[in-house]
Amino acid sequence: MTAGQLGANDLVADAAVPKPPKRNREERALDGGWKVAFWFLLPSLLGFLIFYLIPTIRAIRISFTEDSLTSRNPAEWIGAENYRELWSDDRFWDSVWVTLKFVAMNIGSQTILALILAVMMDRLTRSLIVRGILLVPWVLPNVLVAMLWLFLLDPRVGFVNSVIESLGFSASSFLNDSTLVVPAMAFINTWKFTGYTALLLFAGMQTIPRNLYEAGALDGSSEMTMFRTITLPLLKPVLALVMVVSLIGSFQMFDVAQTASGGLGGETGGPSGASRVIYIYIYENAFLFRNKFGYAAAMATVLMGFLMFVTLAQLRLLRANESDLA
Amino acid sequence: MSNSTVGSPEGFTVGRGVAWLVMGLFLAATLFPIYWTLRSAMSTNAGLISAPGNILPVDVLEGEAAEGAQVGLTGRATTTRATGINIERVITDVSLEENEAAGGSGQNFDLLTALRNSMVVATVVTIGQVLFCAFAAYAFARLKFRGQNLVFALYLSALMVPPIFSLIPNFLFIRDLPSWVPFTDDQFGWINTLPGIIAPFFLMTPFAVFFLRQFFLGISKEVEEAAVLDGAGHLRRFFQVIMPMASAPLFTLAILTYVTSWNEFLWPFVVGKNEEVRVLTVALNEFKAQTPGTTAPDWTGLMAASFVSSVPILVLFAIFGRRVVDSIGFSGIK
Structure with missing residues (x-):
């Protein structure tokens, strides 16, 4: 019905002013408008609503309830009680501390190694094979990576310990040692993500004008000097x-801790909580300790708030840097 | 792309030699653990204990352990004993005697089911996600509607939601699905079902929409205009103009989605622990959890299982690696 009317109107318009309305209709046909867009968006909109937007609101709501296995339907509203409990929960602060240690070691080693790798790729080779090999750990499942290193770091049959022993030192049970387990996990994550990080940095280096290096070489600057004066500031x-x-990724480490921490036969997050990162503690509360969903959701909310703060700080930082360079 | 000084081949200097050496070390450190899985999967458990540092598979049985590492390198007869059997026994049901002869603890690695589940999940997720996100990307890149930027910004903001945050409500949603929904269990909805493992990734991820939108924006409007003059509707333009012209990024996204889905752990770990539905990552973690740490752990079984689970991803990466490598740097930079 409407289509017919539209056509008639267009005919009239055509008679009066030949070009513009026709153009208009073409444009409308190109752009679509909500009626068309709705159908194209429908599946993703459903996914967004069901698995992102509503859960976000719901998680915050749950964090104010006493939702757990013992209090099923409807969970009692307890206000900020979960957050208060969190504040005085030593285990929570321990897990925050463990996470911070892990992140610091992981990001520190990973970034430095990736930077070295990226510079070497930039100055030595653009080989696709080299980049492909460096990316292999990144495409492997975290659980698998955890498994490989669980074995390599095993105190009795692990390769690393056999090398350590052949050098005359005594073997160590890295993943079941309360002082070494966090560095060991940071090392595993570093192994997994260094190549990927290096490729990101390498991609960034491609935007640095080549003639700067040529000029540097003419000046007789060494590679080290050029790295300090050209690469680093522009990168x-x-x-x-x-x-x-x-x-942000490192703060959310779960898979490696779930599979490797504590070593083979040891408890996850062990020994005695030495490797219980925040994701593990949230998981334990939600799915192991009698489904304390309310408490776990409160923790997850705090974590999300913190990560959002980091993200926004990053945007600030970037904008400041951009104007610096422009 | 004016890479006039590609690789800057300035000839050999000591510095460059050292740099190549360091690069070689990096490459070796990257590949070694993967080789080591294979090496250990080809060994016997007794062999692993007798020669933990041996570079080649150690193929000795209990009684021969004292003779050390060399035994494995001699003669065909010994070589065939372990090599195949570990991989065989984690995939199929070999007899108990054979299992124990290979040093297994009688633990059942039903890797074939997990392999199948992983393939089903990754395939369905990839098809759904790529198609539906391409729809969305088309709407954002080629259509104009009120609130377009707002909806897109909302989609992108979902990138900031950590998976653990939506984990609990998503778990409750899947668990409490009403019984008229297909494939539900009376009590626990889609918990321990493949639809439950697939659902959150099937319809959209913010990254996929963002990724495709960038490419769709780059497709020239002229081709589409020609199609409009031919009287093509939006659906036909989408399938006959946009999809073919964006086939390369669509394919790249499909590979990335497949790999991501294959590697996913947290969600399937929470909703799909049952043996019949668990995917490879969950199965691997479960094998590890069941293996005793003190009395003769079945390392060769674990390594064989690890190796088998890495093969599909490694093969995929070997074939389509270029696309994956080229896509790095897309999301973060620019």
Whole structure:
């Protein structure tokens, strides 16, 4: 019905002013408008609502309830009680501390190694094979990576310990040692993400004008000097972005801790909580300790608030850096 | 792309030699653990204990352990004993005697089911996600509607939601699905079902929408205008103009989605622990959890299982690696 009317109107309009209305209709046909867009958006909109937007609101709501296995339907509203409990929960603060240690070691080693790798790739080779090999750990499942290193670091049959022993030192049970387990996990994560991080930095380096290096070489500057005076300052915005993205990822480490921490036969997060990162503690509360969903959701909310703060700080930082460079 | 000084081949200097050496070390450190899985999967458990540092598979049985590492390198007869059997026994049901002869603890690695589940999940997720996100990307890149930027910004903001945050409500949603929904269990909805493992990734991820939108924006409008003059509707333009012209990024996204889905752990770990539905990552973690730490752990079984689970991803990466490598740097930079 409407289509017919539209056509008639167009005919009239055509008679009066030949060009513009026709153009208009073409444009409308191109652009679509909500009626068309709705159908194209429908599946993703459903996914967004059901698995992102509503859960976000619901998680915050749950964090104010006493939702657990013992209090099923409807969970009692207890206000900020979960958050108060969190504040005085030593285990929570322990897990925050463990996470911070892990993140610091992981991001520190990973970024430095990736930077070295990226510079070497930039100055030595653009080989696709080299980049492909460096990316292999990144495409492997975290659980698998955890498994490989669980074995390599095993106190009795692990390769690393056999090397250590052949050098005359005594073997160590890295993943079941309360002082070494966090560095060991940071090392595993570093192994997994260094190549990927290096490729991101390498991509960033491609935006640095080549003639700067040529000029540097003519001046007789060494590679080290050029790295300090050209690469590093110009890479700063990319480096900052990459570091923040890795930082956010590192805070959310779960798979490696779930599979490798405590070593084979040891408890997850062990020994005695030495490797209980925040994700593990949230998981334990939600799915192991009688489904304390309310408490776990409160923790997850705090974590999300913190990560959002980091993200926004990153955007600030980037904008500041961008104007610096422009 | 004016890479006039590609690789800057300035000839050999000591510095460059050292740099190449360091690069070689990096590459070796990257590949070694993967080789080591294979090496250990080809060994016997007794062999692993007798020669933990041996570079080649150690193929000795209990009684021969004292003779050390060399035994494995001699003669065909010994070589065939372990090599195949570990991989065989984690995939299929070999007899108990064979299992124990290979040093297994009688633990059942039903890797074939997990492999199948992983393939089903990754395939369905990839098809759904790529198609539906391409729809969305088309709406954002080629259509104009009120609130377009707002909806897109909302989609992108979902990138900031950590998975653990939506984990609990998503778990409750899946668990409490009403019984008229297909494939639900009376009590626990889609918990321990493949639809439950697939659902959150099937319809959209913010990254996929963002990724495709960038490419769709770059497609020239002229081709589409020609199609409009031919009287093509939006659906036909989408399938006959946009999809073919964006086939390369669509394919790249499909590979990235497949790999991501294959590697996913937290969600399937929470909703799909049952043996019949668990995917490879969950199964691997479960094998590890069941293996005793003190009395003769079945390392060769674990390594064989690890190796088998890495093969599909490694093969995929070997074939389509270029696309994956080229896509790095897309999301973060620019």
